[in-house]
Every structure is written in structure tokens, then in C-alpha cells.
Amino acid sequence: MVCGQVCPQCGIEDAVPVVRGLPDSALAQAADRGLVVLAGCVVFEDRGAFHCRGCAHEWGSADDPTTDEQHLADLLGVSYDSVVRAIGTGWRRVGTDLAAVTWFLSGEPPQVAVGVAAGMLTLAPVSAVEDLSAAWEAGRSFTRDDVLCSPEWLAEAADEFARARRRTFRWCGRCRRPFAPEDFAGYRGTCVPCAERAGGTR
Ligand SMILES: [Zn+2]
Numbered sequence: 001m002v003c004g005q006v007c008p009q010c011g012i013e014d015a016v017p018v019v020r021g022l023p024d025s026a027l028a029q030a031a032d033r034g035l036v037v038l039a040g041c042v043v044f045e046d047r048g049a050f051h052c053r054g055c056a057h058e059w060g061s062a063d064d065p066t067t068d069e070q071h072l073a074d075l076l077g078v079s080y081d082s083v084v085r086a087i088g089t090g091w092r093r094v095g096t097d098l099a100a101v102t103w104f105l106s107g108e109p110p111q112v113a114v115g116v117a118a119g120m121l122t123l124a125p126v127s128a129v130e131d132l133s134a135a136w137e138a139g140r141s142f143t144r145d146d147v148l149c150s151p152e153w154l155a156e157a158a159d160e161f162a163r164a165r166r167r168t169f170r171w172c173g174r175c176r177r178p179f180a181p182e183d184f185a186g187y188r189g190t191c192v193p194c195a196e197r198a199g200g201t202r
């Protein structure tokens with residue numbers, strides 16, 4: 001399992017890295033037809049970097065950063081590989097910069113925020129992107145050197161924030177996906193989109 005890698009689709013943390021390059025093409029074809037399962041992780045080219053053992057979703061790529069992910073690495077002045085090693089993939093830039101800090105979120109629903117400014121990286125609760133006090137109170141800052149030399153410190157901190165956030169998620173029994181509390185229609189016991197569909201407003 002890859003620590004700190006939370007499935008952006010189902011929200012559980014049970015991901016395995018996608019290992020590229022199968023030894024044998026017959027085996028690969030068999031896997032493609034669903035005839036074999038290779039350690040819970042069926043691998044072909046152009047797949048994500050991580051595979052969820054819970055729902056089989058794949059995401060992220062350590063070789064092919066999105067524009068936002070490359071921007072994060074550039075702001076920090078490190079290679080994208082170093083970013084992936086410390087805080088994983090799936091980062092997207094959010095909103096406007098707050099107090100000269102550029103914010104990114106990861107996860108769906110979002111689970112961790114990261115703010116970058118002046119060669120420092122701050123891991124923080126998701127609420128930090130709209131409310132700086134959350135970043136000051138709970139955020140944990142790291143230097144560029146930490147990112148390069150002690151990526152495990154960042155992975156651990158990111159994991160803590162993600163776990164705390166996931167504890168607030170509620171499961172929609174209708175569409176079978178996790179939702180953040182603000183997207184959950186508590187009175188109906190489903191997510192807001194499902195509640196709206198059921199109510200015929202869409
Ligand atoms: Zn999943």
C-alpha cells in the first residue's frame with residue numbers, strides 16, 4: 001500500500017502503485033480480458049500511477065504532471081518527482097491566491113490543502129483555502145529542503161490531515177460515493193445531487 005495515497009473516487013486509502021512493464025504479452029492480454037488478476041493491479045501503458053484496491057480506480061501519474069502540478073513544483077523550485085514523493089499526485093490549483101500563498105487541493109472530495117509561498121510549503125486542512133486562520137492554527141510548514149530530504153515527514157502530515165477530513169465524510173447510499181458534510185443532504189440521507197434528483201429539481 002502507498003501511504004497517504006487516498007483514492008479520489010471512493011475515498012479509501014488502499015492504493016497500490018501501478019508497476020509498468022509486464023514480462024509477458026500473453027499475460028497482459030489475459031489481464032485485459034479480465035482472465036487474470038495481477039496482484040490486484042492490472043497494468044498497461046498510459047495508466048495512472050496508483051490503483052485503488054477498493055474500487056479499481058486509477059489516478060495520478062508521476063511522469064506526466066498536470067499544469068497545476070507542474071506549477072506547484074515550479075513554485076517550490078523542485079522537480080515534480082520530488083513533489084510526488086512527498087505529497088503524492090492529484091493537486092489542482094484553487095481560487096485566488098490568499099496572502100501571497102498559492103493553494104492547491106487534492107482528493108475528491110478534497111482532503112488536503114497545500115499552500116506554497118517563498119520556497120515554503122504548508123500542509124493544511126481543506127478549509128485553509130478560504131480561511132487563512134485554519135492554515136495558521138493547524139497547518140504544518142516545511143522547507144524546500146524538507147521536501148527534498150525528508151519527504152516522509154510531509155507524507156505523514158498530509159496523511160493526518162486527510163484522515164481527519166475523511167472522518168467527516170458521509171456515505172451516500174444512493175450513488176455509493178463519499179461526500180463532504182457540506183455536500184450532504186442530512187435530512188434525506190443522501191448527497192445533495194441525489195437529493196435534488198430525487199426531488200425532481202433536475
Ligand atoms: Zn477507490
Ligand SMILES: [Zn+2]
Pocket residue numbers: 172173174175176177190191192193194195
Ligand atoms: Zn448520492
